[in-house]
Amino acid sequence: QxxxxxxxxxxxxxxxxxxxxxxxxxxxxxxxxxxxxxxxxxxxxxxxxxxxxxxxxxxxxxxxHKDNISKVAERLLKQEILSREDMIELLGKRPFPEKS
Structure with missing residues (x-):
């Protein structure tokens, strides 16, 4: 649609x-x-x-991005909710500048 x-x-x-x-x-x-x-x-x-x-x-x-998707999925099965810090730990810093 x-x-x-x-x-x-x-x-x-x-x-x-x-x-x-x-x-x-x-x-x-x-x-x-x-x-x-x-x-x-x-x-x-x-x-x-x-x-x-x-x-x-x-x-x-x-x-x-299959490896990163798997990392996030496995962590979600353990934790259910991921914080920004969890995502940085799993995937590293964002590839673009942070907005203020």
Missing amino acids: SAYAQIVHYGMNAKVGNVSFEMPQPGEMVIDKPYSEKTAELIDSEVRELINTAHVFTTELLIK
Whole structure:
């Protein structure tokens, strides 16, 4: 639903363009779409591509950081709640400057 909103409602897609179509509210009946069948197919294709790209990126990110994820998961099984200090102990300092 958020992928459709990104493309259809907010116009955040290069192929569909910077256009915004009103999206139906949950439970609302849709009689006619405010765009053609060809545009609907393009939107569906772009939504699929957006989701697939996000899935690949997320999977790669999880694999890359698997050791750190395991450390945090093991500690959570023991403690249930982790503090900022616990996270620094497990993962080291943040890779970017602290906000004041």
